Amino acid sequence: MSTEILLQQCLIGLANGALIALVALGYTMVYGIVRLINFAHGDLVMLGACLALSLVEFSGLTAAGPVTTWIGIAGLVLACGLFCGSLNVLVDRVVYRPLRGAPKLAPLVSAIGVSFIFMNVGLFWIGPADRSFPPLVPATNLLAGDRLQFTARDLLVVAIVVPLMVALTVLVRATPLGRAMRAVAQDPVAATLMGVDVERVIAATFFLGGFLGGAASVVHGLTITTIGFQMGFLNGLYAFTAAVLGGIGSVPGAVVGGLVIGLVRALSSLLVGERWTGAVVFGILIVILVFRPEGLLGRRTVDKV
Amino acid sequence: MSERDAERPVRGRRSGPFWPRTRTWLRRHWDLAALALLAMAPAVVPALGGALGGQVTIVFISCILALGLNVMVGSTGLVHLGIAAFFGIGAFCHAILTVPTEPFRWSFLPAAALSVLITAGVGLALGAPTLRLRGDYLAIVTLGFGEVVKVSLRNLEQITGGMKGLNPVPPPAAGLRLGGVDLGMQFAVDPRWFYALALGVLAVVVVALRRLERSRLGRAWMAVREDELAAAATGISASRVKLSAFALSSALAGLAGCLYAACLSTTADPNAYDFNRSVMVLCAVILGGLGSIPGTLLGVALLVGFDTVLAPWADAAIQQSGINPGGSMLLSFSGWRLALFGFVLVLVMRLKPAGLMPSRRMAAELREARA
Numbered sequence: 001m002s003t004e005i006l007l008q009q010c011l012i013g014l015a016n017g018a019l020i021a022l023v024a025l026g027y028t029m030v031y032g033i034v035r036l037i038n039f040a041h042g043d044l045v046m047l048g049a050c051l052a053l054s055l056v057e058f059s060g061l062t063a064a065g066p067v068t069t070w071i072g073i074a075g076l077v078l079a080c081g082l083f084c085g086s087l088n089v090l091v092d093r094v095v096y097r098p099l100r101g102a103p104k105l106a107p108l109v110s111a112i113g114v115s116f117i118f119m120n121v122g123l124f125w126i127g128p129a130d131r132s133f134p135p136l137v138p139a140t141n142l143l144a145g146d147r148l149q150f151t152a153r154d155l156l157v158v159a160i161v162v163p164l165m166v167a168l169t170v171l172v173r174a175t176p177l178g179r180a181m182r183a184v185a186q187d188p189v190a191a192t193l194m195g196v197d198v199e200r201v202i203a204a205t206f207f208l209g210g211f212l213g214g215a216a217s218v219v220h221g222l223t224i225t226t227i228g229f230q231m232g233f234l235n236g237l238y239a240f241t242a243a244v245l246g247g248i249g250s251v252p253g254a255v256v257g258g259l260v261i262g263l264v265r266a267l268s269s270l271l272v273g274e275r276w277t278g279a280v281v282f283g284i285l286i287v288i289l290v291f292r293p294e295g296l297l298g299r300r301t302v303d304k305v
Numbered sequence: 306m307s308e309r310d311a312e313r314p315v316r317g318r319r320s321g322p323f324w325p326r327t328r329t330w331l332r333r334h335w336d337l338a339a340l341a342l343l344a345m346a347p348a349v350v351p352a353l354g355g356a357l358g359g360q361v362t363i364v365f366i367s368c369i370l371a372l373g374l375n376v377m378v379g380s381t382g383l384v385h386l387g388i389a390a391f392f393g394i395g396a397f398c399h400a401i402l403t404v405p406t407e408p409f410r411w412s413f414l415p416a417a418a419l420s421v422l423i424t425a426g427v428g429l430a431l432g433a434p435t436l437r438l439r440g441d442y443l444a445i446v447t448l449g450f451g452e453v454v455k456v457s458l459r460n461l462e463q464i465t466g467g468m469k470g471l472n473p474v475p476p477p478a479a480g481l482r483l484g485g486v487d488l489g490m491q492f493a494v495d496p497r498w499f500y501a502l503a504l505g506v507l508a509v510v511v512v513a514l515r516r517l518e519r520s521r522l523g524r525a526w527m528a529v530r531e532d533e534l535a536a537a538a539t540g541i542s543a544s545r546v547k548l549s550a551f552a553l554s555s556a557l558a559g560l561a562g563c564l565y566a567a568c569l570s571t572t573a574d575p576n577a578y579d580f581n582r583s584v585m586v587l588c589a590v591i592l593g594g595l596g597s598i599p600g601t602l603l604g605v606a607l608l609v610g611f612d613t614v615l616a617p618w619a620d621a622a623i624q625q626s627g628i629n630p631g632g633s634m635l636l637s638f639s640g641w642r643l644a645l646f647g648f649v650l651v652l653v654m655r656l657k658p659a660g661l662m663p664s665r666r667m668a669a670e671l672r673e674a675r676a
Contacts, residue, residue, distance in 0.1 A: 116646045241445070
């Protein structure tokens with residue numbers, strides 16, 4: 001096998017991994033703050049993709065020129081981000097918030113319930129069959145020569161994912177809200193005593209996670225080009241795996257985990273065949289967790305009686 | 306006061322009048338009473354000889370699966386998201402040992418026994434390296450394991466038949482004649498035979514688990530669930546206790562798998578053993594009340610019963626009534642199935658966060674935690 005093929009798969013894997021990372025951030029941020037595996041997040045992304053599809057069909061963006069298209073895509077990202085973010089906050093307010101003091105598994109089951117409801121909404125929205133997403137961005141190669149492919153779609157992924165991640169990092173590291181989020185993640189009670197409005201921070205976290213998921217849904221539609229009401233499950237599973245792999249609760253961990261999963265998927269489909277990728281990804285996950293239970297970038301916690 | 310006394314406050318009233326005693330017994334053992342009623346049902350409800358019998362049998366088998374999961378999640382507090390994988394391993398082992406296209410062609414009992422042993426072994430093999438993982442991380446490892454098993458079952462076509470699955474799995478007692486009646490044929494023709502078999506196995510499992518719950522091992526499970534460090538400090542070997550829970554829950558899932566394959570006479574395709582089934586069973590256990598055997602049975606009866614009995618019936622009823630001539634999804638019952646399911650889960654958790662019928666111990670702990 002030549003180096004080019006290997007390099008090509010790495011490129012594909014990284015682009016895919018960036019998308020996974022974007023969804024993984026939604027899992028990891030929510031988990032870091034409220035210790036909830038938000039099973040509905042993958043299906044939230046699916047609903048975002050449904051909205052994106054409806055908006056594209058409604059606005060006739062497919063017939064627009066290149067400049068309008070890119071502006072339109074930016075608008076799509078914003079609209080789907082706001083939609084998913086607000087929906088996520090709403091769900092938290094209505095479903096998870098009353099369960100804050102409940103047994104640990106009660107919110108988990110509620111999240112599974114919400115995911116079923118979302119799936120049903122998606123079913124009515126776009127129908128039971130897979131739908132193809134209009135290819136707004138052509139898959140033309142941007143590199144000279146035809147040995148390596150780096151398409152306009154890959155560029156789109158980078159153009160959407162990297163700024164969002166930079167913005168998120170700045171927000172978490174350098175703003176009062178970010179400081180409050182880190183404080184709540186560390187110890188909600190102490191944060192309350194310091195005057196942090198914990199419920200507001202939780203709502204903000206759900207909004208941010210949902211916003212990133214909404215952006216991811218647009219990227220998904222434009223690069224993978226098919227969407228269906230059941231897509232949330234598998235994408236959510238991979239994203240969630242990425243979050244755990246990187247160390248759940250850790251923002252850079254989710255990014256690293258997403259990229260690793262993307263690379264592993266691409267390379268294993270090259271080396272052992274497409275149909276074994278699922279087994280390889282989860283096999284590696286099990287091995288990593290057995291030897292490093294806190295994930296790649298997670299912090300080790302000590303038990304107290 | 307020892308735990309035994311706390312669990313059975315009415316022990317001393319042995320000599321009371323008949324009805325109050327029966328009432329107390331019913332309140333404590335209503336699940337056994339329900340099983341007894343179900344055992345009599347085929348004589349009264351002729352519909353059980355038709356498709357309904359097969360559907361109810363699936364509910365019984367799911368009960369066994371859920372009771373297995375309850376050992377891990379409810380009693381021992383280990384979150385398990387891959388129980389369907391063990392269900393699938395049991396079903397496929399049983400099929401490999403019995404179908405005519407594979408070389409073994411064992412009869413039902415030895416095949417089932419070996420399959421259960423194998424699934425228990427796989428459970429131990431997964432449990433041993435993951436003992437030090439806690440909470441959500443263990444959940445992810447079991448989830449990942451479930452996916453690995455599903456993908457493997459799908460792709461090892463020479464052994465598992467790939468997407469076609471393995472069939473025909475012969476019924477129990479195939480070829481056995483009793484007074485001129487071919488029992489195997491009876492199993493194949495009349496669903497009431499499987500109904501009785503599954504119900505019988507379920508009853509044995511329920512009684513055994515009830516005994517086990519109060520045994521030394523059962524109390525050790527709960528101690529580890531409450532506080533692993535404290536349990537270890539009192540001399541309980543936490544890893545042994547957890548491993549036993551792993552093995553038992555896998556074995557029960559494997560047993561359910563054997564019955565499932567034999568009942569459908571096929572393993573079906575590997576997607577029948579995917580994450581969805583694991584989640585469904587987990588939801589049933591939590592909905593019913595973690596750690597509570599009657600609660601688990603109730604949860605399965607509600608969720609799986611909804612899916613396998615009520616949904617097909619309601620769809621057929623809507624079709625017959627002619628409300629939905631265009632076949633629109635909005636007017637069919639199964640179009641709303643997911644949302645209904647989701648609303649039930651959300652509402653029950655909102656109103657009864659400890660489940661519909663929590664075990665006394667869990668309920669007490671919850672009150673304590675709130676106070």
